[in-house]
Amino acid sequence: MKKITVLCLLNLHISFAQNYTEYQTGSTTDVTTNHQSGVCLMGGASEQEDAMIWFLNKADGGDVVVLRASGSDGYNDYFFSDLEVSINSVTTFVFNNEAGAIDPYVLDKVANAEAIWFAGGDQYDYVSYFKDNAMEDALNTFVNVKQGVIGGTSAGLAILGGSYFSAQNGTVTNAEALNNPYSPKVALGYNDFLNIPYLNNVITDSHYDDPDRRARHSVFLARIATDNTTLSFGIACNEYTAVCVEPDGKAYVYGEYPVYDEFAYFLKANCTTDFDPENCSAGNPLTWNRGGEAIKVYKVPGTESGVNFFDLSDWETGSGGEWKNWSIDDGDFTAVSGINPECASLSILEVQLAQISIHPNPFVDTITIESEKEIESIQLTDILGKTIPVKLKSDSTADLSSLTSGVYFLSLKRNLVTQFFRIVKK
Known part of the structure; x- marks a missing residue:
């Protein structure tokens, strides 16, 4: 019925x-x-x-x-x-x-x-x-x-x-x-x-x-x-x-x-x-x-x-x-x-091996990026791939205080080569 x-x-x-x-x-x-x-x-x-x-x-x-x-x-x-x-x-x-x-x-x-x-x-x-x-x-x-x-x-x-x-x-x-x-x-x-x-x-x-x-x-x-x-x-x-x-x-x-x-x-x-x-x-x-x-x-x-x-x-x-x-x-x-990739665990040492120093990592408000060669461009994305505007200041720091806590991916281009790094906001 x-x-x-x-x-x-x-x-x-x-x-x-x-x-x-x-x-x-x-x-x-x-x-x-x-x-x-x-x-x-x-x-x-x-x-x-x-x-x-x-x-x-x-x-x-x-x-x-x-x-x-x-x-x-x-x-x-x-x-x-x-x-x-x-x-x-x-x-x-x-x-x-x-x-x-x-x-x-x-x-x-x-x-x-x-x-x-x-x-x-x-x-x-x-x-x-x-x-x-x-x-x-x-x-x-x-x-x-x-x-x-x-x-x-x-x-x-x-x-x-x-x-x-x-x-x-x-x-x-x-x-x-x-x-x-x-x-x-x-x-x-x-x-x-x-x-x-x-x-x-x-x-x-x-x-x-x-x-x-x-x-x-x-x-x-x-x-x-x-x-x-x-x-x-x-x-x-x-x-x-x-x-x-x-x-x-x-x-x-x-x-x-x-x-x-x-x-x-x-x-x-x-x-x-x-x-x-x-x-x-x-x-x-x-x-x-x-x-x-x-x-x-x-x-x-x-x-x-x-x-x-x-x-x-x-x-x-x-x-x-x-x-x-x-x-x-x-x-x-x-x-x-396989095993868990544990993406958030990238250490400062691993970054330095790529001839770039990013510190502190994890960070609270700002990061400092030091490179042996001039950085041509910088891009930041969140874990979902959304691009977030970021500008590197003259003192090689970037203010990221507006970000929420989590894992982010930083891409740095120099000498026509782009390198990627994981950074963690506390």
């Missing part, structure tokens, strides 16, 4: 000039709730129910909007009734083009939502329909101003990172990416689409059960590091695994381990002075070895209670997982056991 009632709540879909189709379930009257922020990254197969309940609870009884470029109303009943979480409504939009995405009616629904979900499909449709237009603005306002919860699966997950694989030229295999990291198929975007907390310089991937995923994901990180001269990060999920990020940056992993091998992976370029690939160039196999520790990976089993986590506020602290070392040598990918 309950199922019949729910079906009656699903309004007939309406098409507007073939730009989009709408499916609406539940109340048509908007509500305002005490919603919460968060990010849900789903691995690409059927949804992990505990993570979906987490997602819906963040809406606090509000309105859910589902955005997709294929399919129909598959999420409406699932969100509205199957998970037994009380919400006001579910509205699904299936877009045929950019015009549908920027329709004022659609944008109003997005603005009034408490939760937004991206379905699977082809992520290049999302990039084509949502990027550099009013929908992009609406989504970033929803996340950063309204602070609603957002999430997605498969292609919907792929677009949530600050860096993203657009699939503009189709998918790419491990072998294609490893043998030519600048193949047209390795189509990447950098910090020009969605701006989601804790996901700057992060590139996501799903379907990690597929062996043809991990090496190509590593190539994506190599490209980010090479093209942007910055540390790169990644998050990936096995198909039935989900990562749910709380406002404090803790990413909890949901799945059904140990019944099934369901894991999430947190990838980061190793925090050494020379972290970038030895050879990442067009037409040549990738080499990113760095002593077998080019990429540090924290592998976390997902449980129904979501007890295991990794902290995206420092990219070092975790619970319930194990560290791995990934590396690539002339196009050959290797994964072995």
Whole structure:
């Protein structure tokens, strides 16, 4: 009887000039709730129910909007009734083009939502329909101003990172990416689409059960590091695994381990002075070895209670997982056991070995930078890759008193060579 009632709540879909189709379930009257922020990254197969309940609870009884470029109303009943979480409504939009995405009616629904979900499909449709237009603005306002919860699966997950694989030229295999990291198929975007907390310089991937995923994901990180001269990060999920990020940056992993091998992976370029690939160039196999520790990976089993986590506020602290070392040598990918990189532990001695003295480290308000050669430029970024303005004074000091406590990365360019250092604000 309950199922019949729910079906009656699903309004007939309406098409507007073939730009989009709408499916609406539940109340048509908007509500305002005490919603919460968060990010849900789903691995690409059927949804992990505990993570979906987490997602819906963040809406606090509000309105859910589902955005997709294929399919129909598959999420409406699932969100509205199957998970037994009380919400006001579910509205699904299936877009045929950019015009549908920027329709004022659609944008109003997005603005009034408490939760937004991206379905699977082809992520290049999302990039084509949502990027550099009013929908992009609406989504970033929803996340950063309204602070609603957002999430997605498969292609919907792929677009949530600050860096993203657009699939503009189709998918790419491990072998294609490893043998030519600048193949047209390795189509990447950098910090020009969605701006989601804790996901700057992060590139996501799903379907990690597929062996043809991990090496190509590593190539994506190599490209980010090479093209942007910055540390790169990644998050990936096995198909039935989900990562749910709380406002404090803790990413909890949901799945059904140990019944099934369901894991999430947190990838980061190793925090050494020379972290970038030895050879990442067009037409040549990738080499990113760095002593077998080019990429540090924290592998976390997902449980129904979501007890295991990794902290995206420092990219070092975790619970319930194990560290791995990934590396690539002339196009050959290797994964072995590893240890915590402990990025905050860079000593003054290590900095001095690079012929630059940065002190004190850790610091309170100011640092002094002494170099045997003239420093041409200086750049400071936080752990998430956000650039912070900094100016070196005539006495070789920099005032960093406005920073919050944590780990930061300082890049110094001299003689056309850029060197990277970790500094810690107390």
